[in-house]
Amino acid sequence: MFSKVAILGAGLLGGSLALALKRRKITEHVSLWARRQEIVDDIGRLDIAHFASTDIALSVQDAELVILATPIGIMPDLCRKMMPHLSDFAIITDVGSVKAPIVQSLTEVLQGKCRFVGSHPMAGGDQAGLSAIKEDLFNGAVCLMTPTGETDASALVQVRNFWAALNMTVKEMSPQEHDHLVARISHLPHLVAAALCVAATREGREALQLCGNGFRDSTRVAGGLPEMWQEILIQNRVEVMHTLKYMQETLADAADMLEKGDPIPLQDFLKLAASIRHSVASRGLTDE
């Protein structure tokens, strides 16, 4: 296992990761980089890392594993900045929600210097930032790893073992397959939840005071960071547009059933949906 891990980015994922690594002693030394000094101060107060700094050179020094946990848009630049300060033995991974463009650009940037392998730990929440971090955020969740033909086999095994040590279920697939699947189970749901918030309040927001758990759950993900999600949706736009088209067709079919008022096709549609929902894997303790 790695003795020194550097995490770049102290949001919900980066912060929760540092917390889990330090508390559970999965690694001897956790270094946590943040862009702003006030976040570095927060990290100190929360005591979730052995070292915290806005200085990228100091943060990655001697790290065996560097984890990019920033918004995906700044990852290539961050890699260029940290490159001169990386050890030759360093392995780089990331936690980005889109893989094909990230894996391609980071592999290119780091080429000849460091070994890179893409990761996507599928954990998160509706609250962002250090105030929302949880030690068990990754516990029991799925981590998708996206090696390519160029990926170093030993780096893949080491990063895989690292996520497994956090009690994650690791699955491997190509970056393209990742983006195809995640568009359907994460990116489309985000866009739909956002549209539901907007559509439900088009004539006013007074209904929001009456909401039951149904509306709250259906729209929870729409509370996520707009800047972060805009980047994700744009980076994976081809796959998202493809599955959004299916969503639009399905809603058009449903509108047609309601228009006709015939209960049988509507009930069949709801039955199909319920059977799909019932086959969703549960996550054990953290599941509702």
Add this chain to the structure above:
Amino acid sequence: MFSKVAILGAGLLGGSLALALKRRKITEHVSLWARRQEIVDDIGRLDIAHFASTDIALSVQDAELVILATPIGIMPDLCRKMMPHLSDFAIITDVGSVKAPIVQSLTEVLQGKCRFVGSHPMAGGDQAGLSAIKEDLFNGAVCLMTPTGETDASALVQVRNFWAALNMTVKEMSPQEHDHLVARISHLPHLVAAALCVAATREGREALQLCGNGFRDSTRVAGGLPEMWQEILIQNRVEVMHTLKYMQETLADAADMLEKGDPIPLQDFLKLAASIRHSVASRGLTDE
């Protein structure tokens, strides 16, 4: 407060209601009617009512409050069947998710015999039936009551106090206003969650094994009973179609933003959605 309450229908709502009334001694006697003998046997084993039967006459005998907790489609027939056995002083209410057609038909059926007032306790869950009942299902949730010009003022106050005794926040509005608002915060989200299940798996269900909490929460309500939801959506189809049209327009706008690949309007859209989501009232302890 009522000393004898009869509940017709022993699903999640009827069963949880009986359980709460009996455990918390809100009423001296709870009678629970179910259509099938095996459910009556379950009620006995669970000890959630003082009396349980498939006999409607015995179930409503001497009841001061009768609560219809069956699927909405059978409520008018059930009222006709129980009418000869009701006391003159009985007050009737229901827990249906659609109000205008129900309030109209039940008021007509019961006219000259009993006082009726419509209720919609906004509680539920993704599991149905007696095995999913919870004593605190109604605790802290909103109950919408829908009096009309014909509603008896004393019946309204008594039923209002009854729901308040279950620690519900009671709000009054017309049946039409109810159906307008609930189409937006409950019926549309249900249809959208169902469509999301269907659209996300249009090319196969393998992605379901990778789901994080995002997909699970976004689609939770789609696991509800298809027969029950078909009735609700059809009964409130005019309002549902109206808000579904907004949903379709909003998704078409989002598709257009993705197509153009311009991050600014997409980010503005996600910001608006997040601000709406953040203004949703939280439900305290039962909120996630």
